[in-house]
Amino acid sequence: MMQRADHYYIRRTLKGDTNAFSELITRYRDLVFTVIFRVVKSREEAEEVAQDTFLKAFESLSSFRGEAKFSTWLYSIAYRKALDQVRKNNRIKSVELVEDITEKQVQKIENALDLIEQQQRREVINKCIAALADQDAAIVTFYYFEELSVREIAAITGLTEDNIKVKLHRSRKKLFTLLKQFVLPEMTNSNGRAI
Incomplete structure (x- = not known):
């Protein structure tokens, strides 16, 4: 139908x-x-x-x-x-920890994620997205889960397309940092910095 x-x-x-x-x-x-x-x-x-x-x-x-x-x-x-x-x-949540991720670390994260069951993977990703700033979490959801274009997200949020692109770039870096803490905790110290 x-x-x-x-x-x-x-x-x-x-x-x-x-x-x-x-x-x-x-x-x-x-x-x-x-x-x-x-x-x-x-x-x-x-x-x-x-x-x-x-x-x-x-x-x-x-x-x-x-x-x-x-x-x-x-x-x-x-x-x-x-x-x-x-x-x-009056809540403000944000993750300010951003660090450069090497290609080798990205590969280790991807390999570790492949070993996690699909449900656990979804839970980890949702926890990481939840740790992003409110606006960043919404933009990531629009872009990756709803597959909206940058132009559509700009129309929804009232931000410029360039601002959306910058926020997506920074959010990806934050997500990699957070994912690394979840799947490779032995590689980070108590401050979340790579060892």
């Missing part, structure tokens, strides 16, 4: 068919939750913010112009709601 385009459900919703909006929720709830969770770092808060996101999207649907994809518009709402929640909680 061919899946209908988002615009079909948007038009139906705007004509008063609230059940049509539930199809959009079903399509996007997992990624909306993931993006929010990466920023707020709390399952309960992410669930609340996701509900707020869909409520805001429903209430604002008439303002959706279709200039960008519906998903981009929706993720933009989710991202901003998540940042609002973080500001509300």
